[in-house]
Amino acid sequence: MKIYNTLSHQKEEFTPIEPGKVLMYACGITASGDAHVGHAYQSVVFDMISKYLKFRGYDVKYVRNYTDVDDKIIAKAAQLNKDPMEYAEYIMEKTDKELAELGSAKPTVQSRATESIPDMLQFIQTLIDKGFAYATPEGNVYFKVSKFPGYGKLSRINWSENRDGVRKEVEPGKLDDKDFALWKAAKPGEISWDTPWGKGRPGWHIECSTMAMKFLGKTIDIHGGGRDLVFPHHENEIAQSEALTGQDFSHYWMHNGLLKVNGQKMSKSLNNSIYLADLLKEYKSDVIRFALLRTLYRSDINITDELFPESEKHMYRFYQIFKKIQEKPVSGQEDVTDKYVTQIEQDFIQAMDDDFNTSELFAKLFGWMDFLAQELANKNSPYILSKIVAKLKELFAILGLLQREPEEFLSFVRHKYLAKTGLSEEEILKKIQERAEYKKNKQFDLADGIRNQLAEQHIALQDTPAGTVWDIEL
Template identity: 55%
Template structure:
């Protein structure tokens, strides 16, 4: 099945045609290690992790490069604030971020490139741009790219040069010829980390990092380049300008950009103090809950985190894993020999139909609800045991690409249930004692007191479930505090 991608460069959905048959070269701009990774970082990294996984699922050999910016003004300031070497601070943040991204189900990129490990490549890149007349060094030791020398500037963001600096922070940069020119090399300030270069001591500008590392690990032209849509301008626009000015070749054939994260409709920012770190989320929710939320949205759209969304998704996943656990407990009289059935075949077809259409994880996730509804309807009939086990395994096999529903069902159910028992400050023994008392009331036809206990339990966040085989209970995740 062919894969179609919305290409931001051409502003239309296009058939994916790789540079080299059977291979994909993909670069995604990663994280600046200046603080704790937040849900916005998680959104972008999960999207590109899934894209990589889907290409692999379709048989492609994927070389996926993801970078860390481990030197910049904020990292230097943070290191100085904490009284440690900025590089040590950045390294600690990268280790922490890697752990958190792995915890939410991301594979490591093929290459995790760090800016400080590729300084020589950046210096060489800049030197060649100066030789070609696209860049100039100032008397102060800075180097700038001359935007006017590159006529196609603005083709990604659809901006004209005269308007290219609109909405962009303007720093005071002595020696810069035109306002729209951007820094390739920044001269070192006093007591600041630096590298020796032909123009003086300093460090690379942000934009040059990704171009140099992309070329080093993937070549002059790559299949896919991407990141959050906030990088379209100026970062990715500048990457295209400096890369194509250097090589005279197309930098990337396809550009993919994911939306941003909002909290209750408001842009997430440090100034507003409304950020949510990945660590905070992992302390509160199972990794599947986080990943499910990030993928139930069309990747090109902004993701709006509203109050209660985590609990809502947690309830869905709790019920999904409960269904899996119930299937695991089914007994079969014979060895299941069925290798496929209509539902499992349709499931894989529907998954591919969604994902091959610009990686539509939103549809792939929404389809899960009908699959689980079907399974729950089949659970009461013993003859369906083999079919149910097959469907469960098909879901696990297919949705590994999204990185969800891969955990032990009983462990997830117990984890979420125990979390809510603790939250509601009620114990299993207390619940069982009240249910036993309620059963006595019902046995004696004292339905009024039986109903009072049922309400008492509900007030504690416990739902009583009466069935043919007796009375059971469960936590009420939707309970309001």
């Protein structure tokens, strides 16, 4: 299988360090606020990757961290007049719940920065001993970037020609403005840990390197995160890790794209975030995951007003097809069905093996769904449709899609829209009865009047051989 490696800027054949095993680390969330859809994207992408690798037979160890101490958390907690650790704890619990509802499995190890402080201190001390880092009288410890020749290999940043845009922030004791903090001295009253350099707390980058090595080893197979982390976070992780061990930190670097809202970058500073909790109130996880995975994981996604509704429409149709198949008496031939099922799995693997090409996969999914719909209409279908559905459910569990009871999904959506119209099911059924009378008397104008009136409220009436039924109009 092929994986796009940010280090080489191209797709590479994936070869793990140890055959059959994958060591993967993905940078998670700083617990400084509610999770937004960007966090959801990262979680969905790496969840999918780890599940697919497992499906392909790898023994996957996937570590994902929470940053539970940093400037933002301290600032936010102070603003709320809360203890920073308690505040971080609250955010992490909330986020865990939301991500679970989103359908992302817990990583093999979910680590927290504050649980690995001694490991970080040792990491930093070794860097100092090796001459890669220095402590300042203020109690900060910086990594000496000029000592690490490979600096910039991930982000291809070129310091000698990159002076203009750099923030010239005064940090006393820092020898070179490209050096970055491994350890930060605590301001009076701030949360801190005792160290040989004074009271302080970790710099941002050190925790990921430390935890990746602690749980996975000196060299790992895949390291990932959002693309906004390439520089400086991942570049700095490489520098400090490889300075420490003298070996490659990670063989493959994978970065998911970023989210935009109506064409504008979504960021903390612009304050235009869409929060996961709000999204989950409105949409089932299938809808969100489908929307996020329709494009390649490396691409940016622009969230428009149509993105989630359109995705919901597709999922509604898919579950409707599944439901009809559920209700259909089972018939068909094993051998013919098995052949089709095998083909589905082959096509699935072919798309996913190509750097997790979910876009191509969904193109095929639409084809499979069309096929099911066709065969559903075919009275003499030679296929055992429920068996095909079972295979689709098995495969799409990897993406966290189509796992629900169809009726659960359908009625959720139906009731959501019904609530918006203010109509009850009883009222609609009454109107259908009323209209049936008009129809019987061939008073089509009056019958159509009722139908149009309901249509305005996005309730569609459908005259079927079995009578008139209603459905929401998405």
